[in-house]
Amino acid sequence: MEMLYHAALVIIVLMGLGTLATTLRQAGPYGRHMTPGQRFTMKARPAWLLFESPQWFSFALTFWLVAPPLAGPSGVMLFLFGLWQAHYVYRGLIYPWRMRDTHRQFPLIAVVMGFLFNLLNGFANAYAVGHADHLMTADWFTDPRFMAGLAIAVAGWLVNFQADTILINLRADGFTSYRIPHGGAFRWVSAANYFGEIVWWCGVGLMLWTLAGAVFVFFTLANLMPRALAHHRWYREHFPDYPKSRRAVIPGLL
Template sequence: MIEGKLNFFVVLAGLAVAAGVFAALFFISAPYGRHLRRGWGPLIANQSSWIIMESPAALVFAVCFALGSVPRNLPILVFFALWELHYIHRAFIYPFTIRDGHKKMPIAVMLMGFAFNLGNAYANGRFLFTFSGGYPQRWLMDARFWVGVILFLTGTILNRWADLTLRSLRQPGETGYRIPYGGLFRWISCPNYLGEIVEWCGWALATWSLPGLAFAVWTIANLAPRARSHHAWYHANFADYPGERKALIPGLW
């Protein structure tokens, strides 16, 4: 009971922080990648940082699953599989694929990502596998479930394709930037962020849960301002950057 309240509190705190982060990121771009700059304290290698900050999401969620009390029927197994599909890749595969010539990021950024992933995996995992009381088998036939799962998988494919396209712009050891072309890059600067947002909106819909909704809101709050910063950076650094391209939403923004 007390832990149920704690879980709810973590979700509300996450939403409050998301609102602050959204406002702040329109004025300060998170200092990693192309936006890395002095003044954010000691640095750590990008690759180690990605592993350290993303692994709690995969591990804590798995522990919540192992300790969970709800019946392990198909909807619950699908939720577990989708989450781990994303986070095993993000924490243990993606860091070994980046081509950044051993760039670094501030430890402060890594710690913020670590704290977020810890709280978010706890909030979603404990809710789904314990406090929700479980999902009935008929949830599989509910449009919220299957539309959500389709959105999640579509977002995953878009996110991975776009990240692959970006890293293919560099040869091993290179650190510079080129203009990406092809697919959704024709219309927007950041299809990887759009894919990530679609994924977690799908998650919110499929799980129909407050922690799921909070995660989707957080992802938008984090990535929409960053897409705007990337877009402005491309225009500032490439005179021939395609003028018709938007930041995140084709034709709109």
């Protein structure tokens, strides 16, 4: 099992490097970056449900299979399990049902790659949580890394949720194209939803303090940063009045 865990981490790193190299040249062909007449697609809502779903069963099955067999999982482990599952209930189930642009398509290749990544990532992080010595006692709840990580994660989730809401409400009147988002973190960056997601996972990574958590933070950055830059360029190309003071994803920096 440990060999499989390390193999999963290596594959995730390679996937992150491949994603970074590919998306720096051209944004992934979904959402606003889809090409006209793109083939092999499916509806966006079931696509989200499908490729996020492994995080539920992969993480849960691995967690309960590798948790300490005698005493059972600690309170810290149970908290992190609940936090992980709650995030993916929102991301994979609630968020797709909040979407208004249900007519949009999603590439099948992105669904397949997302499914495989989430399968590996759910396994790796659950295995790490179940085996980390520092997570086996309640002392970790009062560790500065856990407390700082929790504060950062909550802030990131709130930014992400608000950004999702702003983007969803842009189509509340039935509008089916794109508009300039305003409010929340969109005051400073073009990809406020990605900014919130990055902050969230940096906070969770700090709370976990595991190699698997750090690898996931790396993949998140490799995946979302280039896409945020592509969004920023797209907005500037399509809206002459786009706010010039906005950055792409990190306020005041990038």
